[in-house]
Amino acid sequence: MRLRELLDTPMPGLELLTGPDVLLEREISWVATTDLLDPGRYLNGGELVLTGLIWRREPRDSERFARAVAEAGGAAIAAGDASGAPIPRDLIQACRTHRTPLFRVPTELAFATLTEHLARQLSAERAADIGSVLERHGRLASASAAGTALAPILELLAQDVGMPCWVLTPAARPVAASHEPMPPTEAEAMVREVLRAGQLPARIRRRSVFAISSGSPLTDWYLVFDGDHKRWDPRRQALASKAAAVLAIERERLAARREPLRLLGAELVHLVAEDGGVADIAARADLVGVGPDTEVQAMALAGPGGQSAAILRALLEEVTQRTPRNGEQTAPAEAAQPPLPLPEQRRAAEHRSASDPDFPIAEFDDHAVALVPNPPPDVTDRIRDLLTSMAPGLGRERLAIGVGSRRAESLRATVDEARHALRIGRARNDQVSVIGHEELASHVLLLSGLPEDVRAAYCDRLLGPLRTYDALHRSDLEATLETFLACSTSWTRCAEQMHVHVNTLRYRIARIEELTGRSLADLETQVDLFLALRLR
Structure with a gap:
């Protein structure tokens, strides 16, 4: 009252x-x-x-x-x-x-x-509340028995708070909604700000966002409401926070239903990676949907906080459930079906999200490996695009992915390729590195196999004098060297890129040659210094 x-x-x-x-x-x-x-x-x-x-x-x-x-x-x-x-x-x-x-x-x-x-009055209201709770429990129990209760939870929540609500992934994919779907461009812009916000709940533009936590910003879901939660009354704020917790429990329940299949998938990947018996591999492969003629691609991911397997699974779910955007090819017009009513659309989308088969994924000491049956032709580019948009969720952490070639004849070969590609990605200084199998011919593959102390000693011997000089004089000789080599030692292009006069550039290069005792006109010196820069 x-x-x-x-x-x-x-x-x-x-x-x-x-x-x-x-x-x-x-x-x-x-x-x-x-x-x-x-x-x-x-x-x-x-x-x-x-x-x-x-x-x-x-x-x-x-x-x-x-x-x-x-x-x-x-x-x-x-x-x-x-x-x-x-x-x-x-x-x-x-x-x-x-x-x-x-x-x-x-x-x-x-x-x-x-x-x-x-x-x-208050007693009557509480009696009505008890009846409402019992009714809602029955509705949620029925929904859970049928598969998933996410949509019913959101519909009940929207009725209580009097405003629409949505559940989105860090890639802005809609998981469930109480009303019309949020426009994709709006969802993408909002999620980018959410990943930068760090602390939730937060007001993002004209909406309020609560975390449905899973342990990593790259795997969390987000419960989104219209309006500013800071202006809500305490009852509504508490209801939104409890709803996020209930949705997290429901998400864990859906994951638990997949656990037996996930265990089989993990066993398969371990057997493949460790050269297990043919019969053992075949028995598990068939159970997780990997037949003898299935084209398979492998991915290896090293991520932060012991979340490699969870992040890899979330990324694969995104790239395989990604909906076409404007300009992308869709199904032929003659195959189109009449649109479903909105509630049925929401439930169908959520059912797909909850019932799609899991990818075989296994966790190793410092990375995770997945097998991707019948992968999309542009899976590497899709992963790269996704991680570019989701990178703010990493904070200061780094993440690398290696992608093997598409093979039907040898699972072990594609896993090895993915792991080699991962080594290249981890050898780079980029916050996010996505390396395809086509990059396995790169010099970085050789560098990634060197022991860490050898790498550090090589780098320090060649670049140490430049770093000492830069620290004492607040100069940027190391950056000048990197740009000069990236421009294939073109004086004009390097000067333009660094916004300095060519004479200034010539003075800096002369100082670099003096400090390193090497001539940059020599190809072998260029290679040595280039490799040292890559080893940083």
């Missing part, structure tokens, strides 16, 4: 003395009658505090009483003097100061009558 309803009830003479309209939306949890000067210790929050003003001895007592009620979370104060005297102005002012609505109870309205009426 809200405070506003007190003015609509047949309570003769009850009068609101102070309290703006927004405060009248407060919920009343119960009624508390008191004549204590400081009743705070006996309040739990949300009470309508009835008082006969016996506690008031002097004007400053009003400030203490109103402050105690406000700090304890009381919804409002209803005061009345048995003599019929007006409510003291100091109490009105104190309630105004502490943003606590104040009602005047006339002498003809007994406190007992007001208390009895409110008790009946």
Whole structure:
């Protein structure tokens, strides 16, 4: 029951003395009658505090009483003097100061009558709430038995908070929605800001975002509402937070249903990677949808916080469930089906998300490996594009992926290729590296096989003098060298790219040659220094 309803009830003479309209939306949890000067210790929050003003001895007592009620979370104060005297102005002012609505109870309205009426109203509402909870439990149980309860949860949540809500992935893919889907461009822009925000819940543009946490920003889902959560009443804020927790539990329930298949997939990948027996591999491959003629591609990922397998699984789900955008090829027009009504569209999309087969994925010491049956032809580019948009979620961490070639005849070969490509990615300094099998002929593959101490010594021997000089003189000789080699030692292009005069560039290169004792006109020197820069 809200405070506003007190003015609509047949309570003769009850009068609101102070309290703006927004405060009248407060919920009343119960009624508390008191004549204590400081009743705070006996309040739990949300009470309508009835008082006969016996506690008031002097004007400053009003400030203490109103402050105690406000700090304890009381919804409002209803005061009345048995003599019929007006409510003291100091109490009105104190309630105004502490943003606590104040009602005047006339002498003809007994406190007992007001208390009895409110008790009946609140009891009726709680009984209705229990019935509603039972009804909702039944609906959710039915939905869970049928497959997934995400859509029903969002629909019930939208009814309670009075606004639409959505569940999105870090790649802005819609998982479930209570209303019309969010426009893709809007969802993508919002999720990019969410990944940068770090702390959730947060207001992003005109919406509020709560985390459905899974352990990593790259695998979390996001519960999105219209409006600013900081302006909601405490009940609505608590409901949104609880809803995010319930959705996280539902997500774990869906994952648990896949666990037996995931264990088989992990066993298959381990057997392939460790050169297991042909019969053992074939038995498990068939169970997870990898037949003898299935074209398979392998991926290896090294990510932060022991989340490599979870991140790899999330990325594969994104690239295989990605919906076509404007300009991309879709199904032929003659194969199109009449559109489903919106509720059926939401449930069909969610069912696909929950029921698609899992990819065989296994966790190793510092990386994870997945087998991708019948992969999309541009899977490497798709992964690269996704990680570019999701990179803010990494913070300062790094992530590398290696992709093997598409092979039907040798699972072991494609896993080896993916792992070799991963080594190349990890040898680079980029925050995100996605390396395809076509890059296995690169010199970086050779460098990635060197022991770390050898790499460090080689790099320090060639670049150490430049770094020392840069530190002492606040110069940028190392950066100049890198740009000069990247421009194939073209003086003009390098000077233009660095926005310096060619004579300035010539002076810097001369200083580099002096410090390293090497001539940059020599091809062997160029190769040595180029490799040292790549080893940083």
